[in-house]
Amino acid sequence: MSRHLTIKDHAHETRLFTQRAVIAFVVVVLVLIGLVSRLVYLQVLNHEHYETLSQKNRVKIVSVPPTRGLIYDRNGILLAENIPSFSLELTPEQIVNMEDTLSALRKIITINDEDIEHFQRLLKQKRRFDSVPLRYRLNDEEVARFAVNRHRFPGVDIQARLIRYYPRGKLGVHVIGYVSRIDEKELRRIDNANYSATTHIGKLGVERAYEDILHGQVGYLEAEVNAQGRTLRVLNETPAIPGKNLYLNIDFEMQALADHLLGKYRGSVVAIVPKTGEVITLLSKPGYDPNPFVTGIDNKSYQTLRTSKDKPLFNRSLLGQYPPGSTIKPFMGLAGLEAGLARHSTFCPGWYELQGEDHRYRDWKKTGHGETDLDKAIVESCDVYFYELAHRLKIDRMHSFMSRFGFGQKTGIDLVGELAGLMPSSEWKRRERQQVWYPGETLITGIGQGFTLTTPLQLASAAATLAMHGQRMQPSVLHALQAGNDGEPVLHQAKRLEPVVLKNPAHWHSVIHSMTRVMHSARGTGRASGAGATYEIAGKTGTAQVFGIAQDEEYEADEIAERLRDHSLFIAFAPAEKPEIAIAVIAENAGGGSTTAAPLARKLLDYYLTGKEQ
Amino acid sequence: MLEGYKSRHSYGFSIARSLHIDLTLLVGLLMLAALGLVILYSASNQDMDIIYRQLTRLGVAFGIMFIIAQIPPQQLRFWTPWLFGIGVLLLIATLSGFGVSSKGAQRWLDLGVVRFQPSEILKITLPMMLAWYLNDVALPPRLKHIMVCGLLIIVPALLIAKQPDLGTAIMIVASGIFVMLLSGIRWRFVFASIFTALATAPLLWYLMHDYQRRRVLTFLNPENDPLGAGWHIVQSKIAIGSGGTYGKGWLNGTQSHLEFLPERSTDFIFAVYGEEFGLLGIMLLLMMYLFIVARGLYIASQAQDTFGRLLAGSIAITFFFGMVVNIGMVTGLLPVVGLPLPIVSYGGTSMVTLMIAFGILMSVHTHRKLLSQ
Numbered sequence: 011m012s013r014h015l016t017i018k019d020h021a022h023e024t025r026l027f028t029q030r031a032v033i034a035f036v037v038v039v040l041v042l043i044g045l046v047s048r049l050v051y052l053q054v055l056n057h058e059h060y061e062t063l064s065q066k067n068r069v070k071i072v073s074v075p076p077t078r079g080l081i082y083d084r085n086g087i088l089l090a091e092n093i094p095s096f097s098l099e100l101t102p103e104q105i106v107n108m109e110d111t112l113s114a115l116r117k118i119i120t121i122n123d124e125d126i127e128h129f130q131r132l133l134k135q136k137r138r139f140d141s142v143p144l145r146y147r148l149n150d151e152e153v154a155r156f157a158v159n160r161h162r163f164p165g166v167d168i169q170a171r172l173i174r175y176y177p178r179g180k181l182g183v184h185v186i187g188y189v190s191r192i193d194e195k196e197l198r199r200i201d202n203a204n205y206s207a208t209t210h211i212g213k214l215g216v217e218r219a220y221e222d223i224l225h226g227q228v229g230y231l232e233a234e235v236n237a238q239g240r241t242l243r244v245l246n247e248t249p250a251i252p253g254k255n256l257y258l259n260i261d262f263e264m265q266a267l268a269d270h271l272l273g274k275y276r277g278s279v280v281a282i283v284p285k286t287g288e289v290i291t292l293l294s295k296p297g298y299d300p301n302p303f304v305t306g307i308d309n310k311s312y313q314t315l316r317t318s319k320d321k322p323l324f325n326r327s328l329l330g331q332y333p334p335g336s337t338i339k340p341f342m343g344l345a346g347l348e349a350g351l352a353r354h355s356t357f358c359p360g361w362y363e364l365q366g367e368d369h370r371y372r373d374w375k376k377t378g379h380g381e382t383d384l385d386k387a388i389v390e391s392c393d394v395y396f397y398e399l400a401h402r403l404k405i406d407r408m409h410s411f412m413s414r415f416g417f418g419q420k421t422g423i424d425l426v427g428e429l430a431g432l433m434p435s436s437e438w439k440r441r442e443r444q445q446v447w448y449p450g451e452t453l454i455t456g457i458g459q460g461f462t463l464t465t466p467l468q469l470a471s472a473a474a475t476l477a478m479h480g481q482r483m484q485p486s487v488l489h490a491l492q493a494g495n496d497g498e499p500v501l502h503q504a505k506r507l508e509p510v511v512l513k514n515p516a517h518w519h520s521v522i523h524s525m526t527r528v529m530h531s532a533r534g535t536g537r538a539s540g541a542g543a544t545y546e547i548a549g550k551t552g553t554a555q556v557f558g559i560a561q562d563e564e565y566e567a568d569e570i571a572e573r574l575r576d577h578s579l580f581i582a583f584a585p586a587e588k589p590e591i592a593i594a595v596i597a598e599n600a601g602g603g604s605t606t607a608a609p610l611a612r613k614l615l616d617y618y619l620t621g622k623e624q
Numbered sequence: 625m626l627e628g629y630k631s632r633h634s635y636g637f638s639i640a641r642s643l644h645i646d647l648t649l650l651v652g653l654l655m656l657a658a659l660g661l662v663i664l665y666s667a668s669n670q671d672m673d674i675i676y677r678q679l680t681r682l683g684v685a686f687g688i689m690f691i692i693a694q695i696p697p698q699q700l701r702f703w704t705p706w707l708f709g710i711g712v713l714l715l716i717a718t719l720s721g722f723g724v725s726s727k728g729a730q731r732w733l734d735l736g737v738v739r740f741q742p743s744e745i746l747k748i749t750l751p752m753m754l755a756w757y758l759n760d761v762a763l764p765p766r767l768k769h770i771m772v773c774g775l776l777i778i779v780p781a782l783l784i785a786k787q788p789d790l791g792t793a794i795m796i797v798a799s800g801i802f803v804m805l806l807s808g809i810r811w812r813f814v815f816a817s818i819f820t821a822l823a824t825a826p827l828l829w830y831l832m833h834d835y836q837r838r839r840v841l842t843f844l845n846p847e848n849d850p851l852g853a854g855w856h857i858v859q860s861k862i863a864i865g866s867g868g869t870y871g872k873g874w875l876n877g878t879q880s881h882l883e884f885l886p887e888r889s890t891d892f893i894f895a896v897y898g899e900e901f902g903l904l905g906i907m908l909l910l911m912m913y914l915f916i917v918a919r920g921l922y923i924a925s926q927a928q929d930t931f932g933r934l935l936a937g938s939i940a941i942t943f944f945f946g947m948v949v950n951i952g953m954v955t956g957l958l959p960v961v962g963l964p965l966p967i968v969s970y971g972g973t974s975m976v977t978l979m980i981a982f983g984i985l986m987s988v989h990t991h992r993k994l995l996s997q
Contacts, residue, residue, distance in 0.1 A: 018930075023763045026808040027933050031925045034806065034937065038917055038944055042910055045948065048955050052865040053903045060865025067862065068878045236882040 069245065070235040075207035076226030078174065079253030081186055081216060083262035084290070084489050089182050090217070095173040095305075096148040098156065099141040102133060104165025111163060112144075118159055119152050121145055124308055141169065146305040174210060174304045180297035181266055184325040185258065185425070185487060187215020188300035204228045207250075210304065214325075216256065216487060219425050223491060226253035255492040257499055259288035267617055268293045271610045277577075277597040278326040278466040281614065284474035284589045287483025287504035289423065291593075291614070292467070294326040328428040331463035332596055335552030336391045336603065337581045338412075338458035340476060340521050342399060343384050345411040347517040351402045352384045358394035364401070364449055371397050371453050374553070388524035389534050391551065393457050400456025405447055408455060409435035414510045415472040416482070417464060422505070423485040431468050434461035459555060469594035473581040476525075477548070477589035479518040480510035522548050526586045536580070539608035545619055548589075549582030549611070551603030554596075575599040580607035584615050591618050644693040644990040646923065652916040653967065653982060657682050659909065660968035666875045667889045667896040668970070674889065678970055685979035692983025696991045700984065701756055701931045707745070708753040708776075714742035715783040731787050743784045743792045744977045748984070750780060750796050751942070754803040755934035763930065764808035773804055788833050791963040794949070799942040806924075806937040839959050856892065859884045860954045864898035871902030889970040891962055894954045909968075917944040923989040932988040939981045 052060065081090035098119060105111050115121060121144065129144045136142050148156070153168060160166075174189045176182065189210040192200070196211055205211070207228055212218040229250030233241040268279040272295050281291035298315055302308075315323055324330065346352035360378030361370040373379065373393040379386065387395035400408060413419065418433030432438075434455060436447035454460035464472075467485060475482045483504050490499035512518065525548035529540030535551045554577040578600035583592035593611050600606035640647045661675060661682075668674040718733045718741075731741045754773050761769050777800035785793040805814070829837065863879035872878070877899035880888045888896050898906055920940025927933040943966055950965040952958035964971050966978055 018762050023808070023930060024933075026763060027806060027930075027937070028925050030806045030808055031921050031937055034802075034941055035918065035921050038914070038921075038941070041944075041948055042914060045910065045951055045955070045957075046907070048952075048957055049864065049898070049903055049906055052861060052955060053868050053898070053906075056865050057868040060862050061868065063862045064866035064879055067859075067884050068882050234878075234882065236884070242882065 068234055070233050070241070072231040072233050072241065073207035074229035074231060074250045075209075076228060076250035077172065077252040078189070078210075079224040079226065079492075080255045080495075081224075082255065082257045083260045083265075084257060084288075085261065085263070086257070087178075087262045089176065089178055089186050089258070089260075089262065091175050091177065092172040093175040094170040095146060095175075096153050096168050096170055097143045098145040098148060098152075099143045099167055099169045100129075101141045101165045101167070102136075106164075111166065115144070115163065115166065118155050119145060119148065122308075128306070141167065143169070147173075176300050176304075178262065178266075179299045179301065180322075181269055182260070182262065183215070183297045183300045184294040184327060185215055185260055185265075185292045186300070187217040187219075188213055188303045189217050190303045191306060213303070214427075215425060216258065220256055220488065224253040224256065227251035252494065255495065255497075256488060257490040257492065258487050259283075259290055259489040260292060260487065261290045261618070264614060264617055265291045265293050268610070268614055269295060269297075271613055272597060275578075275597040275600045275606065276320055276326070277595070277600070277607075278330055279593070279595050279610070279614070280327050280466045280470035281591055281593045281618070282470045282474045282485055284477040284583060284592045285481075285483070287474070287485050288489065289467075289470075289485045289487050290591070290618070292327050292487065294324070294328075294330070296320050296322040298322040325427070326596070327466045328423070328425060329465065330596070331429055331431050331465055332577055332579070333460070333462055333554040334417075334458035334464045334469060335554040335577070335579050336393075336458055337469060337550050337552035337579050337594075338417075338462065338464075339388055339391065339396055340525055340550050341412060341415055341417075341472065342396055342403075342408070342456055343388055343521050343524070344476075344512070344517055345403060345408060346384065346399045347514070347520065348411065348512055349403055349407060351399060355381050355383050356387075356395045356398045358382045358392050360394070362394045362397040362453065364453070367450070369450065371450070384520075385524045385527065386533075388521070388550065389527045389531055391528075391535050396456040397453040400452050401449065403452075403456075405452045405455060406435050406437070408452070409433055409438075414508075415475050416468055416507075417462075417472065419468075421467055421471045421485050422507075423467060424487050428467065429465055431465050432461055432463040458552060466594050466596050469579075469581050469596075470592055473583050473594060474589075474592035475510060476518075476522065477583035477586075477592050479515065480512065482507035482509055522586055525550055525582075529582070535604050536582075536608045538604065539580075539612040543584075543612070543616070545584055545615075546586040547582055547584040547612070547615060548586040549580060549608065551608050552579030552581070553577070553602045554579055556599065573599055575601055578606040579603045580611050582608075582611050582615065584619060591615060641990050643690075644986060645690065646919070646986045646989050649916065649919045649923070649982065649985060649989075652912060652919060653686075656909075656912045656916065656967050659912065662874070663893055663897045663900075663968060664889060664970055666877065666900060667880060667893050669881065670875070674970060681971075681975055685975045688976055689979040689983035689986070692980050693986035693990065695987055697927075697929070697932045697935075697984070697988050698991075700752065700987065701759065704749070704752045704756040708749040708756075711742060711745040711749045712780055712783070714745065715780060718742050719783060719786060731789050741789075741792075741973055743780075743787070743789055743796070744973050746780045746784065746796050747792070747799065747942075747977050748980055750777065751799045751803050751935055751938040752984075754800055755931045755938070758803070758807050758934060759929065759931040764810055765804070767813070770804065770809060770813060773800065776800070785831075788836065790832075790836055791949075791961040794961060795942065795946060795963065798945050799938050802938040802941045802945070803934045806934050806941075807930075839961070856886050856960055857956045859886065860892050860895035861956050863895040864955060867899040867902045869903045871898075871900050871905055874900050876900060891950065891960075891964055891969065892954055893969050894951055894965050897968075898954075913944060913947050913966075917941070920985055923985050926992070927988050928992050936985050936988045939985055943978065943981070 078092055080088065082088055112126065125145055129142060132142045148168065156168060176186060176188065190213050191209060192211045204227065208225065212221040212224065217224065227250060230248040231244050232246035234243050234245055235241055268291050276295055279291050279293040280289065282289055302311060343352060358373060358379040360376050361372045363370055379390055379392040382392045382395045386392065412433045418431055420428050420430045439445055439447050451460050455462055471485050484507055486502065486504040488502045490501045492499040526546050528534040529536045529547040529549045531537065534540065536549045540547050556574055556576060578597040580595045580603045583589045593614060595607040595611045597606040661678060664678055665675055714733055731743060733740060733742050753776055757772065758765060777797055781793045781797045784796060859879060863877065863885055866879065877896055879885050879899050880896040885892055885895055897909065917940050920943065921937060924933050924937035924940060927936055946963055946966045949958060949961065949963050953960050964974055
């Protein structure tokens with residue numbers, strides 16, 4: 011016990027404490043040295059590393075979308091523009107109760123379930139402080155109604171954005187096309203850097219073909235951001251370069267006139283300036299309004315368009331493949347002349363028979379044309395003459411001659427999706443159908459039926475080639491480019507194609523002369539449409555038979571009758587000696603070429619050449 | 625000699641002494657507090673309201689320090705067991721239903737007029753209690769005394785850790801350990817304790833809350849979770865590292881002003897300072913801390929009884945320890961335990977506690993009998 015009662019030795023304890031205090035101070039200093047070493051490691055040795063990280067933290071590159079180039083017709087009529095559109099946008103972080111807000115908004119603005127669905131999808135992709143669009147294209151009334159109630163909706167606002175707008179709606183859609191949201195496939199194709207701020211891309215027509223020019227160059231903002239990514243100020247700016255404006259060769263007034271003249275008929279009108287290849291009209295009817303596609307068409311409307319039996323989505327001028335009918339006869343005539351097989355005369359009894367066959371190939375005129383030479387065959391559109399000629403030419407010679415005019419080949423127009431049509435040959439039939447070519451098929455090919463298919467664009471282009479005595483220009487829609495709205499337009503030069511050179515150039519005159527007689531002689535099939543013209547027209551009517559209807563298509567009884575009627579075709583150019591315009595018209599189920607297509611073409615020629623018939 | 629003592633130079637000291645103020649310590653503390661306000665001005669995005677509030681707190685805290693300094697250490701020693709007992713009782717009360725929860729932890733006691741954390745009382749009364757106990761023991765302490773001290777430390781520490789408030793628990797355990805180390809505890813006990821501590825670490829892991837475990841894991845590998853718990857450490861390292869030798873300049877820290885730094889006015893204020901003032905600025909700050917600690921240890925060594933010695937020494941080292949834990953945490957050397965940077969960080973309760981401790985230091989130093997030894 012006594013050990014525990016030891017008297018405290020104050021001197022010893024003081025010494026002991028001082029000793030410990032000194033040790034403590036030494037440890038304190040050592041710890042400080044340790045801390046300083048750590049700071050030297052961070053601030054001196056690794057300074058650059060952390061400096062870089064801090065810069066990366068603070069500077070964000072924000073891309074700025076370029077303004078899309080405008081599209082005009084050749085006379086400066088605006089066809090595609092960018093208009094401010096009001097959308098209703100929500101900033102999630104400022105909204106207390108999303109459910110309540112949405113249901114309250116639905117009471118003052120039309121919001122359908124599809125909008126909500128789209129919104130919920132976007133909501134997951136965006137950050138909480140990004141504003142997320144709920145409804146696009148509010149009308150003025152909705153904007154006003156929201157403005158009055160705005161105080162009830164914190165975090166909800168109306169935003170103005172530029173969206174594409176097509177003021178001429180369905181009239182130009184098959185040429186201009188439209189822009190719509192970039193889809194996944196396009197996302198892989200495009201230059202991601204340049205499209206980093208772009209939401210829409212050209213899907214069809216000029217918008218697609220000239221996407222690169224219309225789009226422009228993305229701009230950048232170097233912005234200082236905070237930890238939440240919110241932009242605080244702009245440090246540096248590289249402005250976006252707007253896309254170039256496009257002037258098209260299309261004469262939109264004429265396009266509108268063509269649409270008007272086609273009236274109730276479906277069909278296509280293509281007009282080309284033969285000398286330059288400028289496409290001044292490229293109409294496919296019916297069209298459709300492209301504007302809903304820009305903001306996202308609802309499924310129901312899209313299905314209606316897709317399943318409509320008038321096929322409004324179908325671009326007939328580039329993709330519609332029709333039998334050319336009698337419009338092929340001038341080219342056949344040329345082939346015959348070149349081959350030295352165009353007889354001076356063939357007797358037409360109203361039918362033609364191949365040796366060793368019972369089948370009679372009928373002429374459209376049951377009573378026959380009698381003695382017929384090439385001129386008369388073209389003027390009166392005698393089938394028998396061309397049966398005979400085809401029989402002598404044989405299919406492969408026909409094929410190779412027709413191909414020189416571009417039949418069975420893409421014209422190479424500056425639009426996407428064009429089809430090549432078909433100019434059959436025995437080799438083609440062997441390859442595609444694994445069958446031999448029958449002589450009878452040669453005969454009907456000679457009058458533009460059978461396997462032969464042409465697009466309206468091909469017909470117009472071939473007519474232009476004929477007009478130019480074989481000089482061929484690639485059809486082009488683009489007229490000029492303009493950088494900036496005050497920029498000087500730079501003309502676009504169309505490509506010259508391999509010309510058709512005849513052994514005897516006089517044959518051009520001969521066939522063209524016959525074509526003028528189609529329009530201006532007493533027996534010409536197009537005389538009604540040529541009458542009273544102040545210029546000379548070279549033309550050829552055609553009638554394409556409509557072969558049966560696919561079994562799965564259901565038509566009303568009287569509808570069948572209508573849809574079984576022949577297609578009315580017509581090609582022409584004028585003035586015959588100094589051609590300024592070549593045209594091809596197809597009116598579906600409109601009967602003979604002289605009844606619908608030719609009068610329509612005449613009015614368009616008048617418009618273009620004399621300015622009449624506005 | 626009497627003439628020299630009354631020289632003009634010493635005159636001020638004698639006034640300070642009669643007011644029971646240690647001028648050297650006061651100057652050190654005021655310089656640190658002033659620098660702290662400069663940093664806080666930047667860290668708070670130049671919010672003058674926050675500066676005024678911090679100034680008020682500093683005023684109150686320094687005022688309390690002066691009041692405490694007037695109480696002779698003998699008086700404090702006399703009250704010690706009572707103060708300690710009250711502290712522990714309040715801790716128990718906090719945990720047993722009288723406490724107020726905030727942010728998932730039950731740390732506060734609401735006495736109607738004031739809300740405070742009883743754990744703060746223990747920060748001071750625990751080292752006081754140990755010093756009181758060891759005051760009557762012949763030093764170095766024997767095993768029995770060490771066991772009693774251990775019990776005195778572990779009971780409040782566990783109560784606080786249960787709240788849970790790991791940071792304060794660590795500080796309290798540390799302050800107790802410092803008392804014992806200063807008391808001259810034999811080195812073999814020290815090493816034995818370290819060994820025991822290491823052996824019981826897995827048990828501690830088992831007792832820890834999920835968020836505390838996560839902090840330890842995050843500390844071990846912050847890059848594992850750069851957007852979650854590791855974010856604090858990654859961002860503060862970027863802030864300090866990007867500051868470099870000279871710093872980005874006052875008010876120019878991008879990490880702090882663009883809100884990349886969390887808790888930048890409180891626990892992570894050192895990162896703001898490191899970013900804006902660089903290594904040189906940090907050296908200045910560390911020198912201030914060293915100055916205060918050195919003065920504290922000097923005061924302890926001049927104390928006339930064991931109670932004063934051990935208490936003053938423990939207070940000085942604990943103050944330093946708090947700074948090291950905070951800077952260690954902000955620079956990624958230690959886990960994030962949520963301790964403020966003493967005197968610099970924005971905040972009230974711990975500031976008052978700290979100043980009470982410095983008041984005790986001043987009391988110990990200025991109530992010495994001139995005729996000792």
